[in-house]
Amino acid sequence: MRLLRFSFYIAIAAIPMTLPAPVSLPSHLIRLHASDGAQIAVSLHGGHLCSWRSADGIERLFLSRRSAWQDGVAIRGGMPVIFPQFANQGPMTKHGFARDLPWTLLASEVDATGAGVMRLGLTDSAQTSALAGQFSLELVLRFSGSQLISTLQVTNTGTTGFSFTAALHTYLQTPVASTRIGGLHGHRYRDSIDQARSKIEMQAALQITQEIDRIYTQVTAPVTLTSDTGRLDIGQTGFEDVVVWNPWIDKAASLSDMQPSEYQEFVCIEAALIEQPCTLAPGQTWQGQQTLLASTTPFTPVQETTP
Numbered sequence: 349m350r351l352l353r354f355s356f357y358i359a360i361a362a363i364p365m366t367l368p369a370p371v372s373l374p375s376h377l378i379r380l381h382a383s384d385g386a387q388i389a390v391s392l393h394g395g396h397l398c399s400w401r402s403a404d405g406i407e408r409l410f411l412s413r414r415s416a417w418q419d420g421v422a423i424r425g426g427m428p429v430i431f432p433q434f435a436n437q438g439p440m441t442k443h444g445f446a447r448d449l450p451w452t453l454l455a456s457e458v459d460a461t462g463a464g465v466m467r468l469g470l471t472d473s474a475q476t477s478a479l480a481g482q483f484s485l486e487l488v489l490r491f492s493g494s495q496l497i498s499t500l501q502v503t504n505t506g507t508t509g510f511s512f513t514a515a516l517h518t519y520l521q522t523p524v525a526s527t528r529i530g531g532l533h534g535h536r537y538r539d540s541i542d543q544a545r546s547k548i549e550m551q552a553a554l555q556i557t558q559e560i561d562r563i564y565t566q567v568t569a570p571v572t573l574t575s576d577t578g579r580l581d582i583g584q585t586g587f588e589d590v591v592v593w594n595p596w597i598d599k600a601a602s603l604s605d606m607q608p609s610e611y612q613e614f615v616c617i618e619a620a621l622i623e624q625p626c627t628l629a630p631g632q633t634w635q636g637q638q639t640l641l642a643s644t645t646p647f648t649p650v651q652e653t654t655p
Contacts, residue, residue, distance in 0.1 A: 371411045371412065373399055374417050376417075377390060377398055378391075380464045381464060382462055382463055382464040383462030384462060384493055385405070386400075386401065386402050386403040386493060386494075387464070388466065390466060390468065390489070392450055392452070393419065393448075394428060394429065394446065394447040394451065395429050395446065395447075395469075395470060396428060397489060398423060399426065400491065400640070402495075403492070407521060409427065410520065411423075411426050411519070413610070414606055414607055416604075419450075421448070421605075422443070427498065427516055428447045430444060430515035431514045432445075432483075434622045435540070437622070438513075439478070440478045441478075443517070444478075446485060449470060449473075453466075453467075453468060454467035454469045454486070463490055463491060463492035464490070466489045467486060467487070467488050468486070468487045468489075469484065469485065470485040472506075481506050481508055481510030482505045482506030483503060483506070484505050485500070486501045487501075494642030495641045495642070496640045496641075497638070497640075498638045499638075500514065502628065502633065503631075503632070504628040504629065504630050504633075510627070510628060511626065512625060512626055512628075514621050514636065515587075515621065516618060516619045516620075516636070518619070519616050520615055520616070520617055522575050522580075522613075523612065524612045524613070524615060526576040527556060528553040528575070529553070529615070529617070530573075530574070531569055531572050531582065532567070532590070534548065534549060535549050535565070536564070536565055537563055537564040538565070538623075539561075540563070541562075553574075558596050559595055559596035562591065562592050562593075563591050563623065564589060565589050567584060571584075580617075586636055587620055588620075589620040590619070590620065591616065591618035591622070594614070594616065596611055597611065599611075619636065619638040
């Protein structure tokens with residue numbers, strides 16, 4: 349079996365949360381605690397990571413208070429798995445079927461190092477016939493202390509090849525008003541708000557002051573997210589694209605599963621494989637990885653320069 353490896357790295361500074369308290373989680377979620385107190389909560393609906401608290405007790409992910417907890421409806425927030433189609437870029441329903449289907453719990457344990465490890469799986473069925481191929485999809489969540497490693501693996505288990513796009517649609521909890529994203533200056537991006545026009549990022553520190561939905565391509569240099577409550581240092585060595593998304597006022601108000609004011613509490617910075625879809629031959633496997641690492645780095649404002 350040929351293994352194609354990709355990875356995405358995100359380091360998150362410790363954030364003394366001034367945001368509203370996290371949403372209360374449904375009792376049916378599967379919870380796992382690492383030896384040091386770090387914990388996650390996962391729904392088998394969509395293989396969806398709904399909560400990750402580092403060992404200091406801080407919730408690192410955003411989850412809408414209006415999330416729909418019902419079959420066939422995606423959960424708003426956390427870390428949705430996007431497969432085998434990103435957004436509406438293809439014939440399938442938006443973001444494909446993986447986030448809407450029931451997954452299987454393959455393992456949930458604390459390993460010899462004290463880290464929590466959870467494995468979730470999804471395989472082809474009548475409900476996945478929109479993808480002309482047989483596959484197995486596996487999500488591995490490994491966490492302890494201030495680190496969470498999420499590994500997504502796709503294997504072609506059939507006799508014909510197929511192509512796909514994918515993403516880990518991570519909702520990062522942050523106060524948007526003071527948030528700046530650096531490191532994307534000079535990168536080409538596709539602006540989904542402006543008829544998917546191709547543009548070049550001219551801001552050294554991207555500030556979110558309106559709806560944003562951009563696919564940055566070939567991002568290999570570090571990216572930073574800073575706010576008046578903390579700093580995120582972001583680097584990647586695999587997923588070739590980075591999606592930045594926030595619905596802002598009007599779109600948030602139009603979403604039935606989001607409170608109108610919640611756009612102020614998060615930014616999605618997604619590890620993605622979009623612009624160059626992956627084609628898997630029979631027996632071939634693709635793997636992508638995202639790591640979130642919290643640190644105690646103090647806040648340092650990003651200095652914007654004129655290009």
